[in-house]
Amino acid sequence: MPRRSDIHKILLIGSGPIVIGQGCEFDYSGTQACKALKEEGYEVVLINSNPATIMTDPEVADRTYIEPLTFEYVSKLIELERPDALLPTLGGQTALNLAVKLAEEGVLKKYNVEMLGASLEAIKKAEDRELFKAAMKKIGLDVPKSMTVTSHEEARVAVKALGYPIIIRPAFTLGGSGGNISYSEEDFERMVESGLIASPIRQLLLEESILGWKEFELEVMRDKKDNVVIICSIENLDPMGIHTGDSITVAPQQTLTDREYQVMRDASIKVIREIGVDTGGSNIQFGVDPKNGRQVVIEMNPRVSRSSSLASKATGFPIAKIAAKLAIGYTLDELPNDITKETMAAFEPTIDYVVTKIPRFAFEKFPHTSPMLTTQMKSVGEAMAIGRTFEESLLKALRSLECGWKGLDPIAGASPGEVMKRLREPTPDRILWVGEAFRQGIGVEEVYELTKIDPWFLHKISAIVKTGDTHFQKSSCPRSFRTVDTCAAEFIAYTPYFYSTIGEEDDLLARGTQGLWLFWAPAPIASARG
Template identity: 50%
Template sequence: MPKDSSIKKVMVIGSGPIIIGQAAEFDYAGTQACRSLREEGVSVVLINSNPATIMTDTEIADRVYIEPLNVEFAERIIARERPDGILPTLGGQTGLNLATQLAEAGIVEKYGSRLLGTPLASIQKAEDRLEFRSLMQEIGEPVPESWIIEQESQFAEPAKSGIWPLIVRPAYTLGGTGGGIAYNEEQLYEIGRRGLSLSMRHQVMVERYLAGWKEIEYEVMRDANDTAITVCNMENFDPMGVHTGDSIVVAPSQTLSDKEYQMLRTASLKIIRALGIEGGCNVQLSLSPTTFGYYVIEVNPRVSRSSALASKATGYPIARVAAKIAIGLHLDEIDNAVTRKTLACFEPALDYCVVKIPRWPFDKFTVADRRISTQMKATGEVMAIDRAFEPALLKAIRSLEVGIYGLVGKASAQLSDVELEEAIRVPNDERLWAITEAFRRGMMVEEIQALSAIDPWFLRKLKGLVELEATIAANKTILSAACNRTEATSEDEPVCSLLRQVKKAGFADRVIAMNVGVNEAQIRTLRKRLGILPVYKMVDTCAAEFEAATPYYYSCYDSENEN
């Protein structure tokens, strides 16, 4: 179906203030959406209470209202502007809440407008716990079994379910105190009784415990014609138990075989269709590390932090496409903005590895609890691209701008062995560097895996980096001698191959210099003398299968330079 020609003016609801737990993703999405609508000749009216955003810049929308995001002000703007449609799914929860209120108060209808994009009923179904569970059961997608318990006798049901271990969470207690993990019936009753007495409402939730399972996400798009695609998948470095916003994340998944990848992709498509989403959504799944078992954890029925990440990681502009779907276009009627020759109806093929690391504000909130778990504490994130995991990770670390340039963290070196194990076992903002410190102290991959449940694929990569750094230090004599030469000699050869290997793995000149005992500029000069320079490759959505018109580039130490 071509664009709905009755839609000439659209009101976009912005996200309001940016708060902890967000990474400015709604500003990114809203800006993209406004541009996308205007590309289609639609006039855009924007309402946002936060002027410190890109989307409120005068050239992004046709009309910008910087007003409180409430029903009163929104109605006044609607009365004045008379938009044909209102697009609420790009402003996060704030936009959705306001749209719901406007619809329920009859304001949308009163002014002859309508809500565009994913229907409110779909959003409700995705966000209401009980409705979502029953929909998943209806379509045969597994959700973790759970029970609400208000008296001791009710523990009999989870006890006889045969599911172990179970996590017991008392309702309405501060920070989840009194909860625990039960591996057998006796423990369930013991922890359960304690939980009931500690809960203000005398209520506990018992749920299948998925600790150590992999956390995998899919970004999915669907149009009104029921065509649905996945934009990309992502694998969390941190297994279940850490909020995905607080996890190190890689794209695409690294440890999933095609059978696992496709099983979860198929589930994600089934879910977006069952929900009736028109636009984008994010599906979070949990995959067993030892079987094909998986569970659907949750769905974000709108653009999210993850979709902003997926957009940048793949070159596929999710918000731009979602906005066009909202005004009636089908995926095969929208162009691929990077190739300009193919369409938005395809799945990006990556020929690189993407690593995201959260940026926590603990440098500002110095007394805050630095442990991370299911409630997101990060206020931002960095993303890096390279041809392999190691250099992407090291690039991302440097981009955090926390004064860490490689594998040596801030606090880990001072920890005792016992403290170090604790820093690996309990997720926290320094865990990555606790792991590299543990490798320096000779710990094995298997030990760290047992403590953290992090997939050994990631751990072996970290171990490899620690070993390579030790190789730099072990070769400091020949490296520093090479720094002092200005003419090429036969002694350059081993230096050249080591330095190339180290740069390919992503080490900064600064870190190399530190290990050699020279300064950063000397390493850079040496590199240039030896011709070890980065090349630039494209993010083109299609792994070079098609020519790209408007790609962006990342640096890497590979052969061909495309810049």
């Protein structure tokens, strides 16, 4: 279907300043979207209060407003600019919440602004915990047992029914803000209070604890013809109980059989259809019981998210760019795959490498706070690494963090008691403690009991520690560079996107494209490696 010609001016809402839970991933998606829409000939109006973004550069959008992201300012902007449509799904939770308010207060109707990407109804179905639960029940999907509350009294009733530990999730927040896990009456009231304050609609979801379950995410895209594709599967190394933004995650998923994976895939397709995201991307999170494989849907973000940026970089598939084009009427089979240049965007990327994402924290800045990781996100940034194996990828990720780690570094002077404690209580450096535990001869089962990190990962980490090559740089094999191509080499790719690996052939040299880089005069470089 051709792209829409009945709309000409599109308003994009950015995500505002970088805060924990909403970082610069939205600059990336917003910038891609602006470019994509301009390419298609639309006039793009952008509002964002954050100057430290590429998207607010004067050439990215046609008219850029660096103004506060509040209801009043955006309303004024709509009154002034009279856009035909609003695309709120690329600016994170901030943009989405604003869009909801604009719709509910009648501003969009008054000025005849169409909401693209996701309707108000869809957004609410996904974000309002009660509506979401009902929607999942309707399509026959399992969710953790829960109750929605809006007051302390209701909360007390809920915890009586669900028991401790209990998970507290405020509605309509980002990064799990205001959320927590309560283990006993001691901190329950306080956490409920924080949660109610954090939610713009003073609504909390109190959920049975599925702490220790495995956590997965799928990045899904849908077009207006109802074609749905899965862009990326992500497995959290850290189990449920730690926010996915604070967890070490791996793409693709590693420990599900195909049958189990297809159940999850089918579920995510049902979810995006039932919630009603007409076009664009969504992130859907699942919990899996390691004992029996029972799958539950945890939550769904009807918008581009932090994981979408990760998924885009991990697979080479530009989610935000495609989402923007889907919003204005294209279908997936009409959009070309920029990487292979010969195939279409309607496909599911397959990868032949492993991607590890590792969060970056800043607890050293706040020395009097507890660095424990919970359901409320605390990391300030993240690093990602690509390798041909999980081991390579993990070690590269560790040294990408810039906190002085060279790999699975040993922890000097760690007593066995301390190791046990640190395994039980997740902190940002827990992965090093896992390595240390293996160094001290503690077995995989025991480490699993304390951490609930799937044994697949634990065995790999144990093996790394045993070889002693925790930096993965001592290998005498030469380093080579390989391409990220969305298709595991099935098609020739033209992406100039590379990662390094050791001991394999080089995609770059094999391509024989040295001739292209004519600009560079060879400079004599002494190989001064230590």
